[in-house]
Structure formats: structure tokens, C-alpha cells
Amino acid sequence: MITIVIPAFNVGQYLESCLESILNQTYQNFEIILIDDGSTDNTSRICDTYSQRDTRIKVIHQSNAGVSAARMRGFQVASGEYLISVDADDWIEHNMLEKMYKLAKAEKADLVFCDYDKVYSDRKEVISNQLSDLSSIGYLKAQFYGGMWGTFWNKLIRTSLMRENKIYPIVGLQMWEDFAVTNRWVIYAHKIAYCKEVLYHYNQCNLGAVTKVISENNYLDIRKSVDAVLAEIKKVGIECQLENEIVRIKLTAKKYLLNDPYRNFRQWAKVYPETNRFASSVQITRAKKVICKTLAEGNFNKAEYLYHYYSFEQRVMKCLNKIPLLGKFVNTILNIIAGVN
Known part of the structure; x- marks a missing residue:
């Protein structure tokens, strides 16, 4: 039955x-x-x-x-x-x-x-x-x-x-x-x-x-869920078979701290700190790669600046996407201003 x-x-x-x-x-x-x-x-x-x-x-x-x-x-x-x-x-x-x-x-x-x-x-x-x-x-x-x-x-x-x-x-x-x-x-x-x-x-x-429904508790729930599974994996002793995957799911669990409404860069660095050095390599967008690399280096003020810079860049480039050459020129200037290669 x-x-x-x-x-x-x-x-x-x-x-x-x-x-x-x-x-x-x-x-x-x-x-x-x-x-x-x-x-x-x-x-x-x-x-x-x-x-x-x-x-x-x-x-x-x-x-x-x-x-x-x-x-x-x-x-x-x-x-x-x-x-x-x-x-x-x-x-x-x-x-x-x-x-x-x-x-x-x-x-x-x-x-x-x-x-x-x-x-x-x-x-x-x-x-x-x-x-x-x-x-x-x-x-x-x-x-x-x-x-x-x-x-x-x-x-x-x-x-x-x-x-x-x-x-x-x-x-x-x-x-x-x-x-x-x-x-x-x-x-x-x-x-x-x-x-x-x-x-x-x-x-x-x-x-x-x-x-x-978005709630302030969403991020904490995700952390608790991931921790429960990781604790069971440790209990049965299969961590070594899932080493890379464990890094990945930890980064997934705390990725919400990189964006509003949960954005908290200092907290991000403290959660599963052993994964910070891998964070930039698993990000899809250039913006997230640069921000995660900056956070892993402990430069929180620069990370905040870059977050707002990239948000501004997205809005600007969206307006300029119909003019490719001008868009490329503006993007180059914005990168120089931001100090990003």
C-alpha cells in the first residue's frame, strides 16, 4: 500500500x-x-x-x-x-x-x-x-x-x-x-x-x-537545510566522495547574501569561510566573479562600491544596447573608472 x-x-x-x-x-x-x-x-x-x-x-x-x-x-x-x-x-x-x-x-x-x-x-x-x-x-x-x-x-x-x-x-x-x-x-x-x-x-x-513568498527567514532556512544534509553526510563518512560538491552547495546556500533583500557582504565572508576562495570561479557573470574575488580578499568597502557600480552599469548598458559602438565605449570608460580590468 x-x-x-x-x-x-x-x-x-x-x-x-x-x-x-x-x-x-x-x-x-x-x-x-x-x-x-x-x-x-x-x-x-x-x-x-x-x-x-x-x-x-x-x-x-x-x-x-x-x-x-x-x-x-x-x-x-x-x-x-x-x-x-x-x-x-x-x-x-x-x-x-x-x-x-x-x-x-x-x-x-x-x-x-x-x-x-x-x-x-x-x-x-x-x-x-x-x-x-x-x-x-x-x-x-x-x-x-x-x-x-x-x-x-x-x-x-x-x-x-x-x-x-x-x-x-x-x-x-x-x-x-x-x-x-x-x-x-x-x-x-x-x-x-x-x-x-x-x-x-x-x-x-x-x-x-x-x-x-519572500521572507527574511528564507536565507536562514536554506542554511539550516544544507547544514542538516551536510551533518548526515559527515555522520556516514562520505565527505571525501563529495568534496567539490560540498563546496558548491555551501556557496549556493550563502549566495543569497550577495543580493538584495539579504545582501550582507561581511556575513557572506563569515559563512562557510573555507569556500570563499572558490566563490569567483563558480559565478556566471563577470560582476559576481569580481565581487566574490574582492570579498575573498576581505575588501568589503570595495565590494560595496563594485555592487553599486555594476548595478549602475547594467542600467546604463540597457539603454545603450541599441547603439553597440557607443555602448562598448561607455563600458570601457566605466571599467576604467571602477578600476576593473
Whole structure:
């Protein structure tokens, strides 16, 4: 049996579509655990209506405690051999559970993941997660280099993997809370399988979703998530196999301190200081390369100056991009003024 955990907070506009996509599955041996996380719209009513309609649906009403706490509650009471957590504003293909379950059984896999698409109001963007190396190390390398998303909802896991290794959500996290859990699951997975089909539809039209709301705590949440995964990697002793990737994910975790609204260059230098000397080499833009090199040298005043200089340069060059020769001349003059080669 599969347990499907669905945290739900003020998603009345989308919840019915989500539930219908699950109830219409080709694989029917499942239970749904709906966690109503203190909703103030019609979410609670929809949850209760569906639970009365189908005995496989269990509803837990709780005061608002956040998505990680809601998911934790669902994971704790899950009784299925396998577990998946679906977001209440998304929906799944009619054969997703069957495809994932059959693959898990055939491969004797602890974790199965599939492709998905991001659904906008005017388009769809398919995200393929195909990997050449499906070992735990191969998966983590791809994750830390940005080639994977640490999402719950496109992954089916063996419930015992979670419980035996005590890998649960970190209550209180809003950002990257899935990264902190799924990647720790991967560390302990003996077998990982991949289904090369788009089986999950990730709704990008819900502007009220947590991932689309900027908060001052976002950066700290990301740090906590990364630290949790790195602590697990250290615990099992695989740091040496992920040396370069660990540097990369640390730099990713603190890159938010390079930009508004979190910009704090002195704090950036203090966070994972051992990675500072590598920062300029992994940046894509010239501006970030120069700023990171300056920060690694400890010249914070110059870094602040360069940040504003490059911001000004972008605005100027945008106005001059229709006059290439003049734009090139102005760019050269600005670089001379800034003292940048």
C-alpha cells in the first residue's frame, strides 16, 4: 500500500483537483492523509467532505504550524509500505502511483523519482531528472550541482527507510524543507530507481504558495537545510566522495547574501569561510566573479562600491544596447573608472 500525505493550507481553489487526480488512479491500494494546517478558507470543509466520501481518506485538523510540521504529522501516522507527499495545489497523472510502485517493486528500490512539469498560465516547462549514475553519491552530486530538485512530490520512498534512519521534516522550515529530508533519505537508500515520464504537475499559478513568498527567514532556512544534509553526510563518512560538491552547495546556500533583500557582504565572508576562495570561479557573470574575488580578499568597502557600480552599469548598458559602438565605449570608460580590468 502507498500512503499519500497532503499538507493543506488555504488551498480550497485547488484541493479538489488534486484529490480527484489521486482518486482516479489506476492503482487504488492507497491511503490519503490530509493535514488541514489551520486553514481559514473552505479547505477544511473540502477535506471533511472527501473523507466522508472515501474511507481511505483520513483528515487531521491542526492549528497552523507550517508545512514542515504538517508533513511531519502525516509521516508519523503513515501506514503504507511506500510513501509520497503531494502538494495540495498540484495534481498527478492518472497512472503515477502504478508506474512508481511497479518500478519500486521491480527494482527493489528504496526511492523512486520521476520527471515533472511546471505548469504556468500560458505554458508548461518539462523538467527531466535523468541521471547517468543512480547511486546515492551520483544523485547527491547532481543535487548539489543544481541538476536535481530536492522535492518530496516526485519521489516514492520506502517508509521503513524514513523510520529506520529517523529522517523526518525539520519542523519550522518553510524554504528548502524538502531538500533537508529527501537528500538525507538518499544517503541511506541502497537502490534508487528513475521513471523517465512526466507524472507530476507542479502548479506555478498559485501566487500564495510558500515558495513564492519572500521572507527574511528564507536565507536562514536554506542554511539550516544544507547544514542538516551536510551533518548526515559527515555522520556516514562520505565527505571525501563529495568534496567539490560540498563546496558548491555551501556557496549556493550563502549566495543569497550577495543580493538584495539579504545582501550582507561581511556575513557572506563569515559563512562557510573555507569556500570563499572558490566563490569567483563558480559565478556566471563577470560582476559576481569580481565581487566574490574582492570579498575573498576581505575588501568589503570595495565590494560595496563594485555592487553599486555594476548595478549602475547594467542600467546604463540597457539603454545603450541599441547603439553597440557607443555602448562598448561607455563600458570601457566605466571599467576604467571602477578600476576593473
